[in-house]
Amino acid sequence: MTVTFPKGFRSAGIAVGLKSTGKPDLALVVNDGPARAAAVVFTSNRAQANPILWSRKVAQNGPARAVVLNSGGANCFTGDFGYETTRLTAEAVATALGSDPNGDASDSAADDILVCSTGLIGTGDQSFRDKIVGNIPQLVQALAADDTTAPAAILTTDSVEKTASHEGDGWRIGAMAKGAGMLAPGLATMLVVITTDAHIDNEVADRALRGATGGSFDRLDSDGCMSTNDQVTLLASGASGVTPDEEEFAAALAAVCDSLAAQLQADAEGASHDIDIEVMGAASVADAVEVGRSVARNNLFKAAIFGNDPNWGRVLAAIGTTEAAFDPYQVDVSFNGVRLCHAGGPDRPVDECDLTPRKTHVLIELYAGEHTATVRTNDLTHDYVHENSAYSS
């Protein structure tokens, strides 16, 4: 179930030669209405790709009619030529879609078209413009209300397509995502398009999306590296005619984002363990997230997990670098259900703990309050080093 699961949406994915493999690399998701509510969360990286610079303006304008996404090139640090390519892409989509039966005259303008790009950043190759802009008419022609080809066209080093859906009482949510590295917090950390036929306004969409990303993608920290390009978009067509309770909608959206975040974690580049770091007893949620993140970003901890070594000392050393409220001599640390550290000292023997399963659970009990958070990460492996040293070659 992808972005065409809710009513009022068409999508398409085609190959235009951006990927040297010849795989699909250009996708389009169109909201046919009748409503056009939208919310977008952008990377918080201050070095931002051209599609981000463009889409920020579109998002400020209010309603969005479509999202066009390419893989095989991030269009980042590509200068004026790159920005102009983004603008021309949006224009070509607006032109090819033609005037909008559901909108006013201005609805066919380029400034209703969000653009996303992913792939290598900083290339000097300018051939991508013609490949994208020249193939927009073909892409629009491929649009279908039962399309399943879009999710594959946004993948880069991903090994699998990522989609999620929710069926409400007369309304639906559909979603697709890409991301297999550079998954870091404090931002939207990948390309995600979420569609719904619920009848909601921009404010509800924005509140629900910020809440859902804050509890899911923002707590996924695969390798501590923040992308220049990533964007999470929610489009609401209102085609179901149903306005769900806001809390119910927010919870459903959060569940969809949580599912996608878990899929992104499971497909992280080169990883051999999916590690959920659960922090309990924190003085605040912010403390819990900071502690979880400090462990998630610790290369020594991540390498130990790769070696199936439940090295709880590295967990405490990482916690010690935070500003969170805690006393090192009160902390408990468990790996996969075995408490190895009690009150800052050794507890059960480490050989009681089995780290061979891919799913890994690290429980940190701070005894400093009542708050909790889980940060998802991956281990640091030979394959991670290999994939990321060979990425651009």
Next chain:
Amino acid sequence: MTVTFPKGFRSAGIAVGLKSTGKPDLALVVNDGPARAAAVVFTSNRAQANPILWSRKVAQNGPARAVVLNSGGANCFTGDFGYETTRLTAEAVATALGSDPNGDASDSAADDILVCSTGLIGTGDQSFRDKIVGNIPQLVQALAADDTTAPAAILTTDSVEKTASHEGDGWRIGAMAKGAGMLAPGLATMLVVITTDAHIDNEVADRALRGATGGSFDRLDSDGCMSTNDQVTLLASGASGVTPDEEEFAAALAAVCDSLAAQLQADAEGASHDIDIEVMGAASVADAVEVGRSVARNNLFKAAIFGNDPNWGRVLAAIGTTEAAFDPYQVDVSFNGVRLCHAGGPDRPVDECDLTPRKTHVLIELYAGEHTATVRTNDLTHDYVHENSAYSS
């Protein structure tokens, strides 16, 4: 030239069975005076090992007579037993050294003895107490004014001994260091003992040491991981009878620390490149350090260097995560003298840049001010992952 290069010092290094290899693992450096000035910089990790907790008290008391250091066990998160072991170690050293001809009666007390430990943290094995405390008399007996055995006894995964020295006008500095991983900033990040026979007081020693570590060890960020145990100690015997100009002494101490920092970088676990990230044109030194550090900690950048890939896009993406003053579309980035990125866009072709030499220079020009700083780091390699996944097994 090690810690016995200046007058007034004796040292020793012996094997007591802490290392399973049988290599030397217990060292002692004694200041025979006549003066006893000292300055110490400790890890800023809030999770601190027992020797750090102990040595902080010693440093607060003022003069220090000796530093006893063990490798083969960090004595961190070892509970009350561990702290008591540290205290007993200091007591045994004070007793074995006997009363001090240069000090008052209290100078033979344990609270003049600094203790340092390094190795695996969080072990439940308690046999280390007898190995250390029981062998202190033998260690004291081995003390010699021309000793060269101490530097080897503090090594862990280091592949080479690290020493440095400076010859002033009638006074000297000698130093030894260990460290091959967990080299991160904001603290003293390894074990370092520096001796001098210059006649300086505690205040001059402290100012000079903080200045020297701030510009050297604090800008070394091998893997972003901060240790629980690390300590830089400066002992001044006054045995030369010469009081150097404070600026001259500070500059000499800074040069010694800089040499040690470069040696630590060159011996970082599993590294195949020593990367100097030079940031120019920053609005402040703090901005320059923050920018350098953000690149030094970026796993994607580090993996790219391992693959000899001058991936300047990852440099800009890392800079974008900082709070530093800069405009991404003004930044220049050069690798080994070849400017690959100009004004946030592609400049020279990447194949003009040769990253095969171990020494790697990345120059970032921010065009936001007049300040500069260099952060030292290493690449992320298969060997790093291997060494740190197998460390405790």
